[in-house]
Amino acid sequence: MAQANIIDTKLRLVFETGLDQKGKPIHKSKTYSSVKQSATADQLFTVGQAVASLSNYPLVALNRNDSFDIVG
Incomplete structure (x- = not known):
């Protein structure tokens, strides 16, 4: 059975x-x-x-982006 292992997390502000x-x-x-x-x-x-x-512009979205390695 394949597994997903998290390798990286990023925060994106829009x-x-x-x-x-x-x-x-x-x-x-x-x-x-x-x-x-x-x-x-x-x-x-x-x-x-x-x-x-701290920005001069309004924040419209926050996104969490997780990256995974898929191993078998």
């Missing part, structure tokens, strides 16, 4: 930086690597909010 010519929002993201794999959603949310408060 900001709205303005509007395009059609009035649609423009999003830019910043990714932070080497996040503790044991971090909870609440912990990541708190850190993301704190980091976003």
Whole structure:
């Protein structure tokens, strides 16, 4: 049976930086690597909010990206 072993966790913050010519929002993201794999959603949310408060742009999304090795 195959197993998934977590190898990396990243936190991605997505900001709205303005509007395009059609009035649609423009999003830019910043990714932070080497996040503790044991971090909870609440912990990541708190850190993301704190980091976003240093930006001039509003935060529109926080994403947790986990990478796995699949072994048989």
